[in-house]
Amino acid sequence: MARIVFDLDGTLIDSVADIAAAANATLAEVGEAPLSVDQARSFVGAGAVVFVERMARARDLPDPAPLVPRFLHHYEGAVTQTLIYPGVEAALARLEQRGHSLGLCTNKPHLPTQAVLAHLGWADLFDTVLTGDSLPQRKPDPAPLLAAFDALGTGPSIYVGDSDVDAETAARAHVPFVLFTPGYRTTPVEDLPHTAAFDDWSEIPNVIVSLGV
Template sequence: MARIVFDLDGTLIDSAPDIHAGANQLLEAEGAEPITLADTRSFIGQGASVFIEKMRAARGIPDSEHARLLAAFVALYETLVTRTEIYPGVVAALEALAAEGHSLGICTNKPLVPCKAVLNHLDLTRFFGVILGGDSLPTHKPDPAPLEAAFAALGDGPEIYVGDSEVDAETARRACVPFLLFTEGYRKTEVEALPHTAAFSDFADLGALVRRLVARAA
């Protein structure tokens, strides 16, 4: 059976509404104009520090405020769970993959504490044998090291990575693993322009894609 590692935000869950609320809470305290939900989606993907960097740039907040705002956001982040929703079909797909004997993991650039907080809130933790956040290792995606560490923790079997973004596509490319692209997440690039093994818009299709890759690996 396969080792299947998933990205989190934009792949399994739509967390942008929570992150949007948290960001605007910080901006309100700074006396700055709020960012839009579309802004938020476009800023997600490379970890909390890059998110705050992009948020600051959008509102003209100087670099000197970065560390303070990042610390405030990280402190708030683990409470940002109530507006987050699981994408349709995810739970059924994870249940089916687990029932087939696949080993499942998470590799995200979201810091580990808020990652676990939202997984626990949504009752998704039970599916995953390993959960790595953006601060679990010295480097984060698109460096392949976190993804490779997640696969290593899951034991043996063909490797498959499932994600939604440019960062995920590049991570899979660097790790030289098959990449299944969920097209309904936070990507900013056309599907055709992203390197991927296969793309899907409905989690009901994930099982068949996995079985095809496992058969190919065999």
């Protein structure tokens, strides 16, 4: 059976409304105009610090560093508008029933990750969880993804994600990448390296079978 590791934001959950709310609460504290949801979505993927850097650049703020703790404060409780993509829970249950090991590897920091997993009733869903501050490195460095696979034991490795960062991470880790196309990517599907792609979570069990595991 396979070791299957998933990204979180834009892959399993649509959390951009909560992320935008945390960003806009931060910007309001320093007298700046809010981001649109589309802007916030385009900034997601490389971790909280990079998100704040992009947010600050969008508002011509010269020093993003003081905004990081403000943003994290709001981000840690930003769960109420997050939605699970349709079919995710049923798909994960089917994969688990087939004997696959399931892990999570996200650039979302630990506290916001734990908050949203608890909110969704997923605190015990994954066999391992690597977050954006679990290691000194973050995706697209392959170290967190490889650590997640190592924690799951042995077996074929498959990474499921939605973004440019996820595609690069999988390529650098030399593992098959399955792309969820409705997520937060900024590059056309045909320009992202991937082994397989899907747009409906009911498809993922058959996609895994098509990879020979």
